[in-house]
Amino acid sequence: MEKVDRKLNIFFLPHFSTSHLIPMVDTARLFVAHGGVAATIVTTPHNARLFQDSLDCDSESRGDIKVHTVKMPSAEVGLPQGIENIGQCSTPQMIGQLFKAIALLQKPIEQLIRENRPDCIVSDMFFPWSVEIAEEINAPRILFYPSNAFYHSVSHSLNLHAPHDKVQSDTETFLIPYLPDQIEMTRSQLQDHLKTKTLYGQLINMIKDTELRSYGIIFTSFQGLEPAYVDYFKKVRGIRSWHLGLPSHFIDRNKYRKEKNSVLTEQHGVLSWLETQKPNSVLYICFGSMIRFPDAQFSEIALALEASGHPFVWVVRKEGKAKENGVENWLPEGFEERVKENNSGMVIRGWAPQVQILNHPAIGGFVTHCGWNSVLESIVAGVPLITWPMFAEQFYNENLITRILKIGVEVGSGVWNPGFEITSPVVGSDKILKAVNRLMGGSGEAEEIRRRAKELAEMADRSVEEGGSTYTDLKALIEEITEVVFQKD
Known part of the structure; x- marks a missing residue:
């Protein structure tokens, strides 16, 4: 492949929950810090303010991370102005309204992607529709799970074998089959969508369907933490995955945010x-x-x-x-x-x-x-x-x-x-x-x-040091996406 003298242009689509937003933003910062990547984070004005300070600290790569804000359609769904993150919602009704508002952002974000035609899209799990716009512009779509392979392995087994349907009460323990370890749970510990049909369950099924249409999955875990489940998940799902650990840990190890942290402390x-x-x-x-x-x-x-x-x-x-x-x-x-x-x-x-x-x-x-x-x-x-x-x-x-x-x-x-x-x-x-x-x-x-x-x-x-599993996964992911993208050029 001929060397292409431009940077990989990646769009990051984080969910409007801080526990999803911050890890993805830090992942975008990791990509840019590695080199050869220009990142655009697509979010709303309030959510952008939650991470702008951390971007400002990355002085060496500031020009390679952009934030594109889209207006939150608050009035259309009855949300108070400025409520743009799940953490701001004080009632279940407000959370429902927020999800409706997020759904309304699909069309403007799709249009933004059509106009800019990024080389790659890293999408939070809660935007399953992003797989279709990625296919439309012929760009690899990477699914972002701010979680671990163990959870997704257990979830896969529960969905496939439904051992919780075989117990007589919510407090009776059951064995989750075919896992590398003996894991027992009770029905009372499971999410509602595993026990009855729910709208959230339908969304989870859509997310699972997009796994197989995505180029691969990023987990915020590291291989040494759960090696048996990294291997198990790849085996049962047949999907590429990269385990980038706690992104902020990687950044801190490379002396990012040092000055900012010292001020806060x-x-x-x-x-x-x-x-x-x-x-x-x-x-x-x-x-x-x-x-x-x-x-x-x-x-x-x-x-x-x-x-x-x-x-x-x-x-x-x-x-x-x-x-x-x-x-x-x-x-x-x-x-x-x-x-x-x-x-x-x-x-x-x-x-x-x-x-x-x-x-x-x-x-x-x-x-x-x-x-x-x-x-x-x-x-x-x-x-x-x-x-x-x-x-x-x-x-x-x-x-x-x-x-x-x-x-x-x-x-x-x-x-x-x-x-x-x-x-x-x-x-x-x-x-x-x-x-x-x-x-x-x-x-x-x-x-x-x-x-x-x-x-x-x-x-x-050790995982974030040169030659460690997280370092190696990050390097391999960027090199692989670069090769896929520039083969098309």
Whole structure:
């Protein structure tokens, strides 16, 4: 093939959920940092503001990443102006309206693609229609899954064999067949679309159909983390895949955002407080930006934290806390005062620098909802986990953490929720305390979990170095797409 003296022009189509948006933006930055690629990220004005700072830090490649914004059709679907991301939606009705608005963006984005004719399209899973416009302009379309091969392997087996249809109750365990490991779940842990026909299930089926029409799949995992499932998924689905790890980890390893991160850390008091704590002594608790607990659940968490005696950093959503006479009533009376007096913990309302917190030597454990981005950040930092899954694919991730990787313990939540408003039974303080003591108590089991977590962190670091699996996958993907595209020129 003759050398073509121009850059590969790739369009990135991220979904309007922060857990999908940021990993794809970081993936676009990775492609550009590798060289030979010019990227265009297509999104809405509000979503663009969520990542513009990170693009501004990439001074060396700033000219090779462009952001094209499309106007959100808010009025057409009854959405308040400025609501453009799932994390901004306060009710299930608003989420439904947001998805309708996103559907209305299909035509303008397709027209944008026709006019610009990119060499390649990297599309989030929730834009299954992008496979058709890619075929129309004869460009390879790469499906972006911000998740792992384990989840998609388990999901494939459930769809194909339906073992959950053979049990008598929602709490009876069943074996998921033909996987590399013995994985058991209950029906109560599965998404609704696996148990009954739903509109979301129809969308998932459309997404699965586009897998086979796509050039391949990007996973935000790395091969050393789940080698058996990387191989299994390729075997049962017959689809190319590349495993690019946590994209921000790759970028940070190559000294991107160093200056920005240092500014953020200096501005947040939690990092100064962590300096006063012993290594591996502090428990970090955060359930992401979208989960909404009932007040009773917050109270049970607080009771368990205080009873444990372990220092902690607890991050909670800023909005939505119940008040009586202007006073918050979601914590036990006097809880924060006692914590401050004893210097035994911090409650942070709103944003916290999670990556910097997890990488601080004082952190010894992370209570998480098992969202994949948070799990990856913890793995990269070498921090063991207490798993508390609630919705989406989080119960699958819990199995990967506790049964395959063996870097965490379960809190014991067993019921999948259909949305961000948590309606499953409140997990009592006794269960939470048991999990905290099991991980943070210094037992032989806890030490082995901690050892495994540090081992995986070292593996993650090696994967992004030259010759590592993530580095190699990124290089191979760009070279392969370049060859496919320029053979047509």
